[in-house]
Amino acid sequence: MKFFYHNILSDEFDxxxxxxxxxxSCPFVLNGIQLGIFSWCVKDxxxxxxxxLKAARKCATIQDKGKHVMDLSQVILLLHCEDxxxxxxxxxxxxxxxxxxxxxxxxxxxxxxxxxxxxxETFSHRRWLISLLQEKTEKMVETQEFLLEELDLTLxxxxxxxxxxxxxxxxxxxxxxxxxxxxxxLETELTSIKDWLWTHVSDNCVYHFRQHLLEKLSSNCTLxxxxxxxxxxxxxxxxMLKYYSVFETIWYHxxxxxxxxxxxxxxxxxxxxxxxxxxxxxxxxxxxxxxKCDCCIDQxxxxxxxxEIELCQQIINNPKQTRQxxxxxxxxxxxxHFCEKLLERTLDSxxx
Numbered sequence: 001m002k003f004f005y006h007n008i009l010s011d012e013f014d015x016x017x018x019x020x021x022x023x024x025s026c027p028f029v030l031n032g033i034q035l036g037i038f039s040w041c042v043k044d045x046x047x048x049x050x051x052x053l054k055a056a057r058k059c060a061t062i063q064d065k066g067k068h069v070m071d072l073s074q075v076i077l078l079l080h081c082e083d084x085x086x087x088x089x090x091x092x093x094x095x096x097x098x099x100x101x102x103x104x105x106x107x108x109x110x111x112x113x114x115x116x117x118x119x120x121e122t123f124s125h126r127r128w129l130i131s132l133l134q135e136k137t138e139k140m141v142e143t144q145e146f147l148l149e150e151l152d153l154t155l156x157x158x159x160x161x162x163x164x165x166x167x168x169x170x171x172x173x174x175x176x177x178x179x180x181x182x183x184x185x186l187e188t189e190l191t192s193i194k195d196w197l198w199t200h201v202s203d204n205c206v207y208h209f210r211q212h213l214l215e216k217l218s219s220n221c222t223l224x225x226x227x228x229x230x231x232x233x234x235x236x237x238x239x240m241l242k243y244y245s246v247f248e249t250i251w252y253h254x255x256x257x258x259x260x261x262x263x264x265x266x267x268x269x270x271x272x273x274x275x276x277x278x279x280x281x282x283x284x285x286x287x288x289x290x291x292k293c294d295c296c297i298d299q300x301x302x303x304x305x306x307x308e309i310e311l312c313q314q315i316i317n318n319p320k321q322t323r324q325x326x327x328x329x330x331x332x333x334x335x336x337h338f339c340e341k342l343l344e345r346t347l348d349s350x351x352x
Contacts, residue, residue: 013115015039049075066093081116087125098136117157123170168205172212183220201244207253234303245324251331261303
């Protein structure tokens with residue numbers, strides 16, 4: 001046990017699948033700063049440590065009880081990280097001695113997350129810990145280095161478990177608490193995560209994160225800047241569809257962009273009326289000249305319904321793209337429904 005305590009805050013921890021040996025060989029392996037435990041001893045180790053922890057909580061004569069409880073709870077959480085009772089026990093000692101346990105607890109949470117990248121309890125404890133350090137005015141959590149390490153940790157967890165919405169929720173929390181009013185940082189985050197998106201096209205969580213960034217930026221940017229950002233994002237999906245058009249996650253993201261553009265930038269009421277009557281956008285109807293909006297004057301500078309229709313029709317008419325054609329048809333169905341709902345909302349009070 002002492003060996004385990006001394007090496008538990010290593011850089012990496014994992015359980016090594018193995019059968020129980022006939023001899024009494026060591027159940028641990030330490031390679032530099034990487035610690036491994038053989039699977040045959042996990043059950044016995046967990047039972048023993050949990051019993052010791054319960055006894056330690058009741059015993060009032062243990063010397064340096066806080067450290068002893070923290071050591072025992074570390075073993076338990078590395079083996080079973082969703083035990084919120086043990087996490088709450090650690091909160092009690094960390095809150096009472098933040099100077100002693102604060103930084104070490106951050107490191108321990110990172111170690112647990114590298115082993116259990118989708119642990120909701122661990123992320124919840126980490127958010128509580130960061131908030132506590134902020135309340136204690138610890139300068140450590142206010143540095144750029146800490147922020148970058150926190151963002152890097154979420155990407156490590158996202159790499160180790162696909163569609164890890166818990167990890168991306170943590171990244172959204174970091175953005176909300178540290179970057180919500182820093183436009184440059186938000187723009188940098190939107191750009192930096194682009195490479196990760198290209199290698200994880202089917203991961204829906206990263207699209208939701210980008211949508212979260214765009215919503216935050218819309219509260220801090222000018223309308224002109226927001227148009228630029230939305231256009232860049234739409235062009236990104238155009239490029240992705242050239243190579244990965246079979247992934248519906250891209251199409252869902254385009255739906256968000258179309259809806260977000262209509263909400264934040266605006267949509268031409270005349271275009272919606274002509275859409276309903278199945279005419280070309282912004283042509284004259286019954287001899288009456290309809291007002292043109294930005295999207296009809298220069299389709300290269302807008303998110304245009306007409307461009308989306310043309311793209312879908314182009315894919316549908318390609319006989320070699322069966323799967324893509326199904327997604328394009330679904331996109332047209334959604335677009336038709338969206339325009340009808342938008343027309344109903346703007347019927348009494350047109351946007352333009």
